Amino acid sequence: MSKPPENSPISFFLNGSPLSLSVAPGRRVVDLLREDLHLTGTKEGCGTGECGACTLLVDGFPMLSCLMLAAQLEGRNIETVESLEKDPVGEKLITSFEEKGAVQCGYCIPGMEMTALALLRNHPEADREDIRKSLSGNLCRCTGYVKILDAVEDTAKKLTAPKEMP
Amino acid sequence: MNPVLFPRTEEMLLSMVKAYPEARFMAGGTDLLVALRQKQKALPPLIGLERMEGMGDILREGDEISIGAACTLKEVASHPLTRQHLPLLCQGADSVGGPALRNMATLGGNLCTASPAGDTLPALFLLEARPELLSEKGLRTLSMEAFITGPGRTALLPGELLHRIRIPIPPNAPIQHFEKVGNRNAMAIAVASLAALIRMEQGLVTQARLAWGSVGPKVIRSSEAEAALMGKPLREESLKEAAFYAQKAVQPISDIRASADYRKKVSASLLQRLILYRDSDDKGERS
Ligand SMILES: Cc1cc2nc3c(=O)[nH]c(=O)nc-3n(C[C@H](O)[C@H](O)[C@H](O)COP(=O)(O)OP(=O)(O)OC[C@H]3O[C@@H](n4cnc5c(N)ncnc54)[C@H](O)[C@@H]3O)c2cc1C
Ligand code: FES
Ligand code: FES
Numbered sequence: 001m002s003k004p005p006e007n008s009p010i011s012f013f014l015n016g017s018p019l020s021l022s023v024a025p026g027r028r029v030v031d032l033l034r035e036d037l038h039l040t041g042t043k044e045g046c047g048t049g050e051c052g053a054c055t056l057l058v059d060g061f062p063m064l065s066c067l068m069l070a071a072q073l074e075g076r077n078i079e080t081v082e083s084l085e086k087d088p089v090g091e092k093l094i095t096s097f098e099e100k101g102a103v104q105c106g107y108c109i110p111g112m113e114m115t116a117l118a119l120l121r122n123h124p125e126a127d128r129e130d131i132r133k134s135l136s137g138n139l140c141r142c143t144g145y146v147k148i149l150d151a152v153e154d155t156a157k158k159l160t161a162p163k164e165m166p
Numbered sequence: 167m168n169p170v171l172f173p174r175t176e177e178m179l180l181s182m183v184k185a186y187p188e189a190r191f192m193a194g195g196t197d198l199l200v201a202l203r204q205k206q207k208a209l210p211p212l213i214g215l216e217r218m219e220g221m222g223d224i225l226r227e228g229d230e231i232s233i234g235a236a237c238t239l240k241e242v243a244s245h246p247l248t249r250q251h252l253p254l255l256c257q258g259a260d261s262v263g264g265p266a267l268r269n270m271a272t273l274g275g276n277l278c279t280a281s282p283a284g285d286t287l288p289a290l291f292l293l294e295a296r297p298e299l300l301s302e303k304g305l306r307t308l309s310m311e312a313f314i315t316g317p318g319r320t321a322l323l324p325g326e327l328l329h330r331i332r333i334p335i336p337p338n339a340p341i342q343h344f345e346k347v348g349n350r351n352a353m354a355i356a357v358a359s360l361a362a363l364i365r366m367e368q369g370l371v372t373q374a375r376l377a378w379g380s381v382g383p384k385v386i387r388s389s390e391a392e393a394a395l396m397g398k399p400l401r402e403e404s405l406k407e408a409a410f411y412a413q414k415a416v417q418p419i420s421d422i423r424a425s426a427d428y429r430k431k432v433s434a435s436l437l438q439r440l441i442l443y444r445d446s447d448d449k450g451e452r453s
Contacts, residue, residue, distance in 0.1 A: 006167040007167075008169075024167050025167070025169060025170040026167060026168065026170055026208075026209040026212070047203070048200050048203075049196055049200060049263070049267055050353055052264065052266060055266050058269075061240075061266075061269045062265060062266040062269060063266055063269050063270050064196075064266050064267065064270065067194075067195055067196055067199050067200070067270065068195070068270075069170055069195070069199070069212075071170035071172070071214070072170075072214065072216065074172070115265070115266065133265070134265055136264050136265065136351065136352030136353070137263065137264020137265050137266050137267060137352055137353055138264070
């Protein structure tokens with residue numbers, strides 16, 4: 001997409017840091033991130049809300065960046081997959097996805113991980129059924145989902161395991 | 167480039183409507199942005215509702231639950247007031263799209279889109295919800311029958327806003343059940359859906375309200391099917407009789423998701439499946 005002429009200033013938090021920039025208010029958030037800010041972790045699959053590849057967290061809630069406009073970000077707290085390794089839950093998710101072999105082509109994984117991050121932050125006790133429900137809007141064309149569920153369940157177990165074994 | 171505006175008060179909103187008569191309201195944007203993008207033209211001026219005072223809360227007012235039109239479907243499905251009093255609506259809201267979509271999509275947007283497949287509409291019809299509209303002329307309140315005028319069409323006048331949705335609390339907790347059949351569980355538009363509100367006294371049906379979605383230009387009601395259940399226990403025989411009338415009442419079309427014939431059969435089966443929920447106390451979101 002070419003850049004439209006008239007921009008307006010917006011300020012928001014991106015992965016923990018305050019950011020002010022000038023952007024066309026109707027620019028899609030996924031384009032702002034990938035093309036303007038070069039944060040290409042967030043993927044675009046369908047562009048119409050159906051696949052979940054573009055999921056990021058807005059004030060802690062999973063939302064679809066292909067159906068959000070830049071102007072909506074004003075004052076919000078945005079987290080993308082680029083912040084995952086600095087997050088205590090996110091870091092465990094990365095390890096579990098690797099250990100459980102849950103990644104094939106990887107295109108769906110940022111959306112899967114951000115959705116799982118929001119779930120496990122609020123519900124570290126989530127069981128497999130909770131995880132299935134929460135990931136029900138994220139499509140994967142490679143894995144068949146089983147290993148992705150295994151990975152998220154593994155993180156949940158690590159989060160709820162007693163800290164020190166006797 | 168057209169502006170994207172976020173009024174916070176009614177006064178600001180009405181002045182923006184005046185300044186940009188060609189503007190569109192945007193709630194969650196999940197219908198609007200997909201539709202505008204298909205046209206591949208520049209966006210019109212947009213008036214976003216997500217920061218409006220008095221449009222994002224759920225309250226009890228006397229014998230009514232009053233829901234701000236900009237409440238997300240997630241909020242509607244999980245709020246203690248709706249879960250306690252309006253489980254039918256919670257079930258409808260919870261079956262729209264997937265979790266991230268429900269964090270964005272609003273109840274007001276589902277209503278204003280007025281799709282025959284809108285998953286909250288059958289519940290809103292049965293619960294006798296009253297949409298409250300706001301314009302510079304003030305407030306007016308309509309019935310659902312008057313608000314939804316056809317597939318994709320509403321009684322909203324240009325520049326008029328759906329402000330709140332007012333729903334009377336149904337007395338003495340009837341069975342409230344919503345079920346949707348789609349091509350898969352999540353992220354699927356309904357092939358057919360049924361909302362049922364049934365009150366039993368001493369084992370006999372004393373009130374039966376039924377509404378089908380996705381099987382006609384608007385939500386379908388059948389007074390014959392409802393009458394077939396009245397005064398009897400909720401058993402296979404009476405449900406079968408009611409299902410016969412249901413098949414006559416629905417007016418489905420064939421499209422890429424399902425044939426009209428299949429939709430007819432599913433409409434009847436959804437009704438007969440009520441036997442499974444007869445004794446369960448369905449209370450809202452199932453997660
Ligand atoms: C992938 C995907 C899956 C979906 N699955 C389902 C599904 O399973 N079931 C279902 O029912 N729907 C589904 N939808 C459709 C859509 O998400 C819902 O209809 C949703 O409730 C729309 O709400 P919104 O807030 O996003 O509306 P918006 O897109 O913001 O608005 C929709 C329309 O209503 C107008 N509008 C919105 N709010 C107001 C208001 N308060 N006053 C006046 N006008 C207003 C807008 O101008 C626009 O014309 C799906 C959509 C997508 C993209
Ligand atoms: S790219 Fe946003 S949901 Fe598919
Ligand atoms: S790993 Fe390829 S789409 Fe999920």
